[in-house]
Amino acid sequence: MGMEQMLRPLTPAYSAAVRARAAAYRRGLLRTVRLPRPVISVGNLTFGGTGKTPTVVALVRDLARRGRRPAVLTRGYGRKAKEPVLLAGPDALAPVERAGDEPLEMARRLPGVPIAVDADRVRGGRTAIGAGADVLVLDDGFQHLRVERDLDLLLVDAGDPFGGHALPPRGRLREPLSAMARASAVLVTKLGPKTAELSSIAHVVQLYAPDVPVLGARLEPVRVLTPDGPEPPAILEGRTVMAFAGVGRPEAFEELLRELGAEVAAARWFPDHHHHTARDLRRIRRLARRHGAVPVTTAKDAVKLPADHGVWVVEVEMVPVDGSWDPLWELVPGIVP
The missing domain is CATH 3.40.50 (Rossmann fold)
Incomplete structure (x- = not known):
């Protein structure tokens, strides 16, 4: 008997636990916290890469261009240290073991933007506000229900949109597809040049979340760093x-x-x-x-x-297929000037 078959009986229990946790937050049995600045959450429904970091970088840059003072709240998954870390540009970097790889990448690509690395995102948000932030971007926030958000952006990878339509061990879904209804918008990432995948993915989204708008973006290379x-x-x-x-x-x-x-x-x-x-x-x-x-x-x-x-490094950024993030910001009046 393979490992997947052995673990398959656990799927209903995992699904029930995920649903119960979301319901507990929805009904107020678990307390949520409203931070005193707008919060934009960027997350996904599957395990694995959907382009969260390039999307966070793109949104933060767009907010800064529009006159806002954004900061990023992130857990720093995979880091060995437990204490909070505040990164603010390439001149204030911490070792990767202390900060985590994705926070360091964001700090290098977003000079001067506070990156609050803290498993307690509420505390991280207060730290970022103390550093001058007037809008907070919550990285990998779709399942982090403790922090209330003004915009809940759910990313779906065009190459593997729904994680096999199953929870572990059969698939890569972190939550059932019905959880898409919590989102303010779904962003289909890594679209091909002709965006052919967008309509078929939008059709599935509408089955579970008929009121949630579906947007599209491409992962575009911006430069190659060579020696x-x-x-x-x-x-x-x-x-x-x-x-x-x-x-x-x-x-x-x-x-x-x-x-x-x-x-x-x-x-x-x-x-x-x-x-x-x-x-x-x-x-x-x-x-x-x-x-x-x-x-x-x-x-x-x-x-x-x-x-x-001596390795060549490809830097990428998420680019909206419409050429602007305006359709996203319009979902939250006042988020941008």
């Missing part, structure tokens, strides 16, 4: 690369490299949030040399490498 400095993504065209990453859905990274015209000669995937060791890096370099390839990874992985790693 000689930043380059446009076109530098990958025709280039033989060896890809490696420790992210939720690494095959999406390989697809992105191929779309940019790179020849992926080899790939090495690690578990999500993997902390790359010196031994890992030696093996990666050896494999790259064997194929005459350039080692290339994600921005999330790069923060866990030594400063002289």
